[in-house]
Amino acid sequence: DQQVKQNSPSLSVQEGRISILNCDYTNSMFDYFLWYKKYPAEGPTFLISISSIKDKNEDGRFTVFLNKSAKHLSLHIVPSQPGDSAVYFCAASAGNNDMRFGAGTRLTVKP
Amino acid sequence: KAGVTQTPRYLIKTRGQQVTLSCSPISGHRSVSWYQQTPGQGLQFLFEYFSETQRNKGNFPGRFSGRQFSNSRSEMNVSTLELGDSALYLCASSEEANYGYTFGSGTRLTVV
Numbered sequence: 001d002q003q004v005k006q007n008s009p010s011l012s013v014q015e016g017r018i019s020i021l022n023c024d025y026t027n028s029m030f031d032y033f034l035w036y037k038k039y040p041a042e043g044p045t046f047l048i049s050i051s052s053i054k055d056k057n058e059d060g061r062f063t064v065f066l067n068k069s070a071k072h073l074s075l076h077i078v079p080s081q082p083g084d085s086a087v088y089f090c091a092a093s094a095g096n097n098d099m100r101f102g103a104g105t106r107l108t109v110k111p
Numbered sequence: 112k113a114g115v116t117q118t119p120r121y122l123i124k125t126r127g128q129q130v131t132l133s134c135s136p137i138s139g140h141r142s143v144s145w146y147q148q149t150p151g152q153g154l155q156f157l158f159e160y161f162s163e164t165q166r167n168k169g170n171f172p173g174r175f176s177g178r179q180f181s182n183s184r185s186e187m188n189v190s191t192l193e194l195g196d197s198a199l200y201l202c203a204s205s206e207e208a209n210y211g212y213t214f215g216s217g218t219r220l221t222v223v
Contacts, residue, residue: 103212
């Protein structure tokens with residue numbers, strides 16, 4: 001059951017512009033959301049998270065927005081850099097239950 | 112199409128035992144990756160297989176091993192289990208590495 005969906009398998013942006021990665025979920029019980037970043041030949045690494053009591057969390061160039069009514073979250077990267085080129089996973093969990101992952105979006109930032 | 116199937120869903124083992132977990136990828140997917148998920152450490156990469164070859168390996172001790180069969184099904188084995196091995200073990204498959212992953216529901220391993 002695909003409770004977490006990343007409908008764009010890939011995204012290409014120009015260096016310096018904004019990258020927006022989207023994620024939709026179906027389970028209204030999800031209360032904690034994370035983004036992971038994965039480079040080729042490496043495992044995913046944690047990037048940024050947000051709990052359902054917030055609608056925005058910012059960490060440097062990375063900002064995650066949560067729209068609970070739409071069951072939608074997005075990751076904004078501003079400005080995008082070539083080193084940001086990677087696969088980005090969205091993940092969600094409800095309480096202490098297991099986390100559910102999206103399929104990932106491959107971001108390519110062109111110089 | 113059927114998703115990624117991991118068996119068993121739940122497992123309880125005692126310290127010192129060994130365990131084998133199974134992952135059946137989506138038909139046509141040749142890449143299978145394994146991850147350990149714990150509340151404290153989050154998601155950690157174990158290893159990745161592609162066409163029966165281990166391509167990448169995370170920073171886990173040699174007690175953790177895996178293999179992939181010709182039908183792309185994969186197994187991971189943990190020997191001499193320790194309490195700290197209790198975790199959710201996730202498998203993900205994709206047609207090619209680094210693109211379009213589908214995660215299984217995981218195997219919840221509890222070591223007592």
